[in-house]
Amino acid sequence: MNILSLFIYLITFSSSCFCFYLSELLRKDRASKPIRTVLTCIAIIIPCILSALRDYSVGTDVNAYITVNFFSSAAKYDFGHYVSNMILPTEIGFALILYIGNLFNSIGLALFIIQLLIILPIYWTLVKYRNYVSVTLGMATFYFLCYNVSLSLMRGSIAMSFMLYAFYYLQHNNKIKYLLISIIAVLFHSSALLISPLFYIINQMIKSKHRKLIIIISITFLILLFSTIEILLPYLIDISGWANPRYAYYLSHYIGTGNANQVFMADLICKSLLILIITWLINKTKKKNDTYFTILIMALVGRIFVLFNAIFYESMRIAYYFDLFLILYTGSIFVYFHKSNKFTAAIVALIPSFLYWVYYIMYIGGYETNNYSFR
Secondary structure (H helix, E strand, C coil): CCHHHHHHHHHHHHHHHHHHHHHHHCCCCHHHHHHHHHHHHHHHHHHHHHHHHECCCCCCCHHHHCHHHCCCCHHHCCHHHHHHCCCCCCCHHHHHHHHHHHHCCCHHHHHHHHHHHHHHHHHHHHHHCCCCCCHHHHHHHHHHHHHHHHCCCHHHHHHHHHHHHHHHHHHCCCHHHHHHHHHHHHCCCCCHHHHHHHHHHHHHHHHCCCHHHHHHHHHHHHHHHHHHHHHHHHHHHHHHHHHCHHHHHHHHHHCCCCCHHHCCHHHHHHHHHHHHHHHHHHHHHCCCCHHHHHHHHHHHHHHHHHHHHHCCCCHHHHHHHHHCHHHHHHHCHHHHCCHHHHHHHHHHHHHHHHHHHHHHHHHCCHHHCCCCCEC
16 A cells, blocks of 8 residues: 555545535635635645646556547647547547647646546535535545546546436426436436436436335346346347447446456445445434435445446446435435534544545555556
8 A cells, every 4th residue: 555645645635625614614604705615616626636736647547538639739620620530539528628638738737627527516416415414524425435436437427426416406306407417417428328317217216105115116126137137138238329339338248247256345345334324323313304315225226236246347337326425425414413423423424435445445456546646
């Protein structure tokens, strides 16, 4: 384990969270709004700067589709010409970020914008749910569970963040905004084409008067799907190929070739433990509500897709969309507990996320971000 890298990340996370915390403390004081705005901006910019200054070796996908799409003559082209000449084509929204970086001859600028577009929707979502969650605790959970992953899975992480933000509007029956934000997510990663209708279906199930029966039926369906996946494979390939030919490729090459060893045990254990701890802590308060229940169900769906990795290696990409709900679920601790118990509960709630980060990210080297170095 690289101790220096560990401290670089921890200093970044703690300084950002400290600014978020100060901003939250001043929330009820209207006169302090300018100070809160400055603190929030600093909190968001700090991790973006760390992302922008990193070496190209930090994150498995940086050299896969960032550096290869930077070339000296790009600034002479208009955007359409740049897209048509990309070495490795990406979704149009992500291509625009790379084009802006090319215009200023700065990969750092592109990396900064990418991280900003990942963090902003997360922050906006936490603010929308501020009556139910703590922004500071939610962001701390994001840093431990998702920040290092986002340094590699950049396109997907932007889409995931926007889909989490979109879900707020879906849950509050604003389907137009949900659709519009979902479209923005698709501009950065086409997997959002599959996630958007999936979010909608699950939300409708949760809101149903017969939701317990529907959930039982759905779990039964997933078990049957798990056991009959190879029979259904040709049909799934046709459907996913319509969304993106690459997903048809994934299905045809990965389904049926997996095994139990491909289930990320550190991910499964730590995040499942997180759900159990938060559920236990909230049950102690006896202050459950529908928002809490919805977030819990979404987080549990993510755990199911982690198990699906045993038969379909790429199912982890789907699981990560649902894992973002752990940010909201953990953040709810601050609201449910009285002031004297809040910090104790928050520390207990963060332990699984911290252990996941230390072991899987920093020790095992998940997504190759454990050895941070500056360019």
